[in-house]
Amino acid sequence: MNYVEILMRTILAVGLLLLIPRILGKQTLSNMTSNDFVTSITLGSLAANLAFNISLKSSYLVLSLVVITATSFVLSLIALKSRKMRSWISGSPTVLIENGKILEANMRKIHYTLDSLDQALREKEIFNIEEVDYAVLEDNGQLSVLKKEAYQLVTKQDMGLLLHAQAFPVELIMDGKLVEKNLKLHGLTREWLEKELKHKAKGKTLSDVFYAVRGTQQQLVFDFYEDGIQQPLDQE
Template sequence: MNYIEILMRTVLSVGLLLLIPRILGKQTLSNMTSNDFVISITLGSLAANLAFNVSLKSTYLVLSIIVITAMSFLLSFIALKSRRLRSWISGSPTVLIEGGKIMEANMRKIHYTLDSLVQALREKEIFNLEEVEYAVLEDNGQVSVLKKEAYQFVTKQDLGLALHAQAFPVELIMDGVLVEANLKRNGLTREWLETELGKKQQGKTLADVFYAVKGTQQQLVFDFYEDGVGQPLDQE
């Protein structure tokens, strides 16, 4: 009976963990703040106990998970409505480099080491500190960098080249399956796609296509099951 109970509790635990991000929203996953980190650790501990700790009643643990989730949702709502409370709940960005100068006092205040700063800059492909105008430690622990103008990449606008509007890519075939909803939403048909495929690759049919996308410049890109690569580099 213990095995059956653990199985049922584990399924319930995983189900709750899959449901919670849908309730709290995508920002919790993409921009995890200190508040989100604490909530995640607590929920993970409760879910683990729910899965295998049969000495604790599952109803108690489920209640705790529901309460923690409700508290997280409430804190997120308060942070959304109040800028003053938002900085207390989620934290606020800290300037690490200003005007090319390292802000030692700010770093000491948040216990951020120079090694961590140098590593964060290297991860941004910056190996020379003199390239940096501003560096900011965000709420989620990531470092945002603004390079000095002399080290910034040149854009088409800087060169005076013609600029063209870009569209959002539309996936037409995924894993060999035609995405009918995307075709319909964009006023396209299967027959049109077959015609365009014939223009690009003679002798190929939709059944040969693994992935197809209409790109940012309205161009069609096809990837086939048979790539014609004799010896893939990763093959061992």
């Protein structure tokens, strides 16, 4: 009976953990604030006990999960309403470099070392600290960097090039299946897609397509099941 109970409790724990991020929001999964971090750790611990610790009643653990979720949800609402409370609940950004100067006092206040700063800059592909004008440690632990103007990349606008309107990519075929919803939403039809496919790849039909997307410039891109590559890389 213990095996059956553990099985049922584990399924319940996984189900609750899948449900909770839908209630709290996607920030619980990534770019976590202090509130999200504490909530995630607590929920993970409670879910593990719910799955395997049969000495504790499952109803108690489920209640704890509900209370933690509700508390985190309420704190998130408070953070949305009050800017003053938001800094305490979610944390606040800390400026580490200003006008190219490292702010040692700010780094000491948050116990952030030069080694950590150098590592975070390298992850931004910055190996020379002299390139940095401003660096801010966000409340989710990520470093945001503004380079000095001399080290910033040139854009099309800087070069005076003609700018074209862009659209969000629309996936039309996924895993070989037609995405009818996307076609209908953008006023497209299966017949139109078949016609475009004939222009792009003669002799191919929709059944040959693994993936199809209309890109940012309205261009159509097709990927077929048969790629025509004789010796694919990483093939054992």
